[in-house]
Amino acid sequence: MLRTHGLTKEFGGLTAVDGVDFELGDELCSLIGPNGAGKTTFFDLLTGALEPTRGTIELDRGGSDGWVDVTDASPDETAALGVHRSYQITNVFPTLSVLENVRIAAQAAGDDAATFWRNVDAYDEYVEEARDILDRVGLAGRAEDLAENLSHGASRQLEVAVALAGDPDVLLLDEPNAGVSSESVDDIVALIEDVAEDHAVLLVEHNMDIVMEVSDRVVVLNQGAVIADGDPESVRADPAVQEAYLGGYEPGDLDRRGDGTAPDRDDTGGIA
Numbered sequence: 001m002l003r004t005h006g007l008t009k010e011f012g013g014l015t016a017v018d019g020v021d022f023e024l025g026d027e028l029c030s031l032i033g034p035n036g037a038g039k040t041t042f043f044d045l046l047t048g049a050l051e052p053t054r055g056t057i058e059l060d061r062g063g064s065d066g067w068v069d070v071t072d073a074s075p076d077e078t079a080a081l082g083v084h085r086s087y088q089i090t091n092v093f094p095t096l097s098v099l100e101n102v103r104i105a106a107q108a109a110g111d112d113a114a115t116f117w118r119n120v121d122a123y124d125e126y127v128e129e130a131r132d133i134l135d136r137v138g139l140a141g142r143a144e145d146l147a148e149n150l151s152h153g154a155s156r157q158l159e160v161a162v163a164l165a166g167d168p169d170v171l172l173l174d175e176p177n178a179g180v181s182s183e184s185v186d187d188i189v190a191l192i193e194d195v196a197e198d199h200a201v202l203l204v205e206h207n208m209d210i211v212m213e214v215s216d217r218v219v220v221l222n223q224g225a226v227i228a229d230g231d232p233e234s235v236r237a238d239p240a241v242q243e244a245y246l247g248g249y250e251p252g253d254l255d256r257r258g259d260g261t262a263p264d265r266d267d268t269g270g271i272a
């Protein structure tokens with residue numbers, strides 16, 4: 001689906017992402033690590049929002065295209081090639097309805113984006129597609145509400161809906177539970193698992209209970225470098241991961257909290 005080789009990003013003297021070799025297959029892979037480990041920077045590199053200092057990013061386009069080098073692709077080009085990101089910061093139009101937000105995203109991704117406004121049939125198709133996506137993310141009943149009137153959790157569902165409307169192959173989910181009330185966390189977790197059924201998903205998530213529950217695979221970044229990569233249980237038990245990030249975490253230690261973070265996390269990212 002997507003792979004990086006030697007991917008590196010330096011900010012002046014600081015190496016935020018350090019020679020990362022990574023391959024995402026048809027799976028739900030979580031990317032974890034302490035604050036400042038380089039997770040957001042890695043996402044920014046994958047989406048073309050940042051240019052790497054060194055290294056390559058490739059996407060498997062399938063068929064005769066095979067692996068395509070997208071190292072220098074812009075965010076728009078990367079999205080057009082099938083990599084979409086659900087932003088940690090809301091990326092919807094607040095004064096448009098929920099349905100309109102998704103319809104516009106579907107239309108922008110459609111082949112006839114340049115002519116849609118003259119084509120009533122195409123418009124109806126996009127509305128239908130948007131309604132199907134809202135149904136899938138659990139927002140069918142909110143279609144006509146303004147996006148700005150959604151709760152934080154519902155906004156997260158809408159962000160995922162907007163990303164799905166781009167018809168992605170790879171979904172990058174950046175802390176989809178951040179700021180979500182505890183009642184809504186189960187909905188978001190169910191949504192993550194659902195979209196992973198038919199997309200490759202890379203998830204940044206601080207709540208280890210959620211990571212352990214949903215992930216096929218966990219990759220741990222520390223100071224920009226991969227220090228562990230494997231199934232959730234072996235990564236949890238890895239002494240280097242315990243030392244760098246988990247600080248004695250056992251499954252079930254954490255309450256699912258609204259802000260998606262582990263309680264009592266100290267400044268180093270360890271759990272006190």
Ligand SMILES: Nc1ncnc2c1ncn2[C@@H]1O[C@H](COP(=O)(O)OP(=O)(O)OP(=O)(O)O)[C@@H](O)[C@H]1O
Nearest residue numbers: 011014015016033034035036037038039040041042
């Ligand atoms: N634009 C920038 N200019 C300079 N340094 C940056 C920039 N963006 C990130 N950094 C630094 O790069 C390192 C990695 O940051 P990044 O935000 O990628 O970490 P993170 O793992 O996403 O952290 P968090 O879990 O807190 O979101 C940090 O030391 C950060 O201060």
